[in-house]
Amino acid sequence: MGRVTTRCRAQHLTAESAIARPETLAVEEPMEIRVNGRPITVTMRTPGSDIELAQGFLLTEGVITRRDDVLAVRYCRGSAGPDGANTYNVLDVTLAGDVPPPAVDITRNFYTTSSCGVCGKASIDAVRLVSRYSTADQTVEVAASTLTAMPDRLRSAQKVFSRTGGLHGAALFDPDGTMLVVREDIGRHNAVDKVIGWAFENDRIPLSRAVLLVSGRASFELTQKCAMAGAPILAAVSAPSSLAVELAVQSGITLVAFLRGDSMNVYSRPDRVTQ
């Protein structure tokens, strides 16, 4: 594997000059996730931590909840590329017999319910209906100065980003600031699924004492993943969306955004951030 970056030649143009030079690119490849042999979704991802990605995805979609729910995860042998070699782009997750397989259109889970129109409230209700964990009840606290130190630590650990400028990062921290895991991906939802998949594999779900940090913006989808993993604190370097804030308020998640320099905005449950 190790297909995280690749090289190419590009023309570098400035006002005065044009030179051909080598550039490092972040790798993007499709990955198909199958459950019990049936294709569920295709995501464009950066190869690496694929098994974490698949399990994090299935956990945050409400399909699996604990390690015993998964019997095996394997790359499909049949998925050969043009040269006949395995592409390592198809993963099959075999569920335990008592775990119901997901509906075909899994990605619609949290955006719409059949009983209601498609709207933000329906999306939020769907997450609250499906999630097994009460993020609102978590009593964890984190110091503001611990939070403001996190983005620099994420960036230092994002080795690929520094070479390509092309990857999102996600990390889990303990409330005392200990960094537990960092993952990178071309898709920010994939980076989050990878760290949640890591937690799943290490029996740390629900993430009742963790801070989930993301290098970009906080969307509905990322907040939903927090709720599904039972993580009470989501911190983002950039802006939150309206629906991310609404879901955080409804789920009792502490949503921190614009976490830059020595300041931040706290949009919900500020009682968990101490000064």
Add this chain to the structure above:
Amino acid sequence: MGRVTTRCRAQHLTAESAIARPETLAVEEPMEIRVNGRPITVTMRTPGSDIELAQGFLLTEGVITRRDDVLAVRYCRGSAGPDGANTYNVLDVTLAGDVPPPAVDITRNFYTTSSCGVCGKASIDAVRLVSRYSTADQTVEVAASTLTAMPDRLRSAQKVFSRTGGLHGAALFDPDGTMLVVREDIGRHNAVDKVIGWAFENDRIPLSRAVLLVSGRASFELTQKCAMAGAPILAAVSAPSSLAVELAVQSGITLVAFLRGDSMNVYSRPDRVTQ
């Protein structure tokens, strides 16, 4: 409508102080796109230019190609929110009788083909098979200095971004630097679908003489949208992915990235950029 931004109160924390203050948020709401009454996809988007978004999406997925293919686009009345009011989050596109409706799992179109494993090459082949336009044959040229002026013009036109920090922008330019249209969205693919939908409504497809500029990174998906709309030049402010470069090379699209200050990298077909 006009639901592009909303207000909330947040705690603004610094090392020394904590104050509650109003913040402006970019609105995120789900939108379901139906074709002939059948749900096709749900996308999280910023309301506004929804009809362009739906048509741009269907064009770049290969379902429609010209204005006559669409008989009508309407908000569904049935999609009532919790208060009984129309959510304006469900759009139904009625196709002309001779236009085949899309397959159910439309989003898998470009990532995998049944004859081959899931891999980058299969994804690229799928785009080349479906696209009606030969971007490789376009003879348009653009001056490097015209390109370097574009990001500032996009930012000036991104009125919402300056207030929320939360929206991606996409714009179309003529080769002489005339800005044709700008759209913003919480999802960068949606911003691109909106400008392509604008071009579709104004009979400008294929976009044989246009530069498509995006405020962020260049992914496979955005390059695919360029190929499907027949746009020969894609310019991105940030990094490209490996698969974006491969698709651009194979489709003869000029891919410009890291377009910042007075410099840029050109990854494919640099002959279209003059100095």
